[in-house]
Amino acid sequence: MKLYNRLVQKLLRRVNYREIRCSGILRLNFMLYHCTGESQEEFLPYQWYEKMFPKLTRLTHLLKDVDSIDGRLVNVKDDSIIIDDRVQQRMYMLKSLARVFIGSPSLQQMLKEKASVSGCFSKPNEREPMIVGSLTKVSDCLNVTAQQRKSVRLTICPQVTQHRIWTGALEEVLNGLKTEIDLLNHLSPSKGTKMGQQIVLSCLKFLAESAVPNGPDSTSWMQLAPAKVVDSPPSPKWEDVLEMFNDLINCLQNEKGLLYHLTKIEIMKEGLSQIRYVLLDNSIGYKEARLQESLIGKKLSKTLGHSSRCLFTLLLYYLYGHIRDIEVDLCGGIYGDGTENRFTLCMGRIMTSYEEEMIWNGVKQLDRALGLFRFVWETAGMKGSLVLQGHLWCVGAGERSFTYRGSEFFLHGIILGPKGI
Template sequence: MKIFRQVNSHYQVPNPLRVKKFTGSVHIDAISNHSTSSEWCIRTFPKLIKLSHLLKGLDLINERLVNVENKCVVDDEFLTLSMRAFKSTGTAFVMQNMRTCVNKPAYKEPFDVNSLKKICDVLCVSAQQRKLVRLAICPQVTQHQIWTGALMEILNQLEIEMKVKDYGCITKGFNMGRQIVVNCLRFLDDVTSYDPDSASWMWLTPKKDADSPPSAKWADLLEMFNDLINCLKNDHEFLLYVIKLEIMKEGLLQIKDVLVDKNIGYKEALHQQSLVQKKLTKSLGHSSRCLFTLLLYYLYGSIQDIDLDICCWFSEDVAGDKVYLCVGKIMTSDDDKMMMHVVKQLDRVLGVIKFVHEMAEMKEILEIQGHLWCVGSKSKSLAYRGHNFFIHGISLE
């Protein structure tokens, strides 16, 4: 069953896209006055065709080559380098042929959307507005259940990947890492075992004696994270998770002295949970990838960063009160699996951009669109979760 529906045939693409470059294939004659660019496109197009066939069904996600059909990581250096060349060349090809209708490219090359700062840069949010954005977002995404949920999501995904690893290649470090993941999840299970809706009288403060173990702190999880990173840092398959663990260490360092022992009693537990939110809110800035990871989990329950190949502004409409932002991806194929995969990615990007735009209280009306390009694809429009997506062919016609 498809996750999107095709927009009715009478749907009209907004004014900035009602130009020759965006009504079908990308046309070289749009830049006929620039012979050097035209010649480059003619020389480049056969390379794009060759790479699209070689890489069919693959995509680059968080610096890892992934088979979209089965979600498996493809550990092949040659194919990974080929994919980077395909993305970079395809982006340059498309940008060359659409520049006459582009007001301003936000980024000229493929890039990771991995911080609030990058979103604010795309939206041209002023310094004063950025302060408003941070003050509005931080208290929401640093809530105790969001913080612990994001940590558990990372560890759960890592545990799943470790279970499917080739058992013939298991190392001492891998075995130790797997045990650390189990201990980390057990730690978080204890942290999240409180029921904030239960009556306070049910949470009796335990009696302490000389034999009682010392109260646990977030520093204990930080220490486990350091050990886990050391165990996995040389294993290419787990590089993404090593990066994510490093990212979340930023938050752990800020709250390392906060208690998490479930035996400290109801009022003290609520106080410690409140401290987590206050310390994270105060310390995580615009450039923090930890903050952005929490934002993604808050909005979508996901901890994966987002990759974009194209991001650019179109000219304002005649009235001047609306601006158009295009975010897009270059695809190696246009089958349903690939389009579903890319549309979901772009939908998250559009949602985050819209959310930040609203938090910044910007005056202009923002129209955001997702665009997908593929060699030889037919032009069509799709709608998914309230967002419009446009598929374009790349050709020399």
């Protein structure tokens, strides 16, 4: 887990954006410069682009060391988390402006010349941001049928509900929440955050003490079940963890908007409620403990549906070792080449700098999103091959193309472009 090297002095406050429709452009209280919809929008006059390009350039300069990684603003120089509503608004404005410029005639012409796919990001809805938080979201984008969705679920459940994946995902959520609470306690401690901190520590300790050692030097396989003792206390169950999760949610309710991992705690409750009566005790003997672990996989596989966010969280941990939902700045789409055998999935990311570190952060973010879609495509048995393309955009960047882990990536510069295109 990353250490916080710098603590920002302002807490992120919820910003209520009031939507107003004006001249076909969606405005928020600081202006959102793009519109939604599937129809092709009319291009804005060239004077508008002339006026807004210096603003976009200035925002890029102000945010040059700031990156948005899975919903968090991060200072790329020291990996610190930025919690500042002004920076949040600037980033939102920059990406809103950038989406309009990507849809401008000059950049669309450049895409036609550089990209191997015709028409990508040409429609307003293809330039919308997307948060991927469930298998249903992925399946909807890929047009996966109901029968194929059933097949996907039946295929992945035995893999992602293994005991080590389940406990690993829980610990990842708890450690992430612990880090967030530590930051809040440093900036603005409250009774709720202090109590929440104690519950998180107790929960992590409870899981650690209940785990059955699996290392190569472990002798747990020789452990026999203990003799029954009259009036002995009942063995701990997953219900105990569920109760701690409920207590966490209750005491941190006022800070919910500041704690991303608290939402994940709520999501993981779905799985906990299904295994609440399964034993969580490493003193019951190796064979019995293994039986209880196998029950977890069986119960979760049986009860977690295709649309379950708990199942999706387990899948993310299984594939990538983290549990944060995947975000992309431009959702793109799937484009055919005129045949039934080859399709291209395009997604995009807007960056504040074209320095190598920032570029590779963007590439890795897009690679995870694209890889997830390909995983579902292949698991569903979709017809045809799926080519993956990631597009990165930044003011002042030069045109580049390269390959990363079998996917094609393009770096594009956001420019004003000549008048008259």
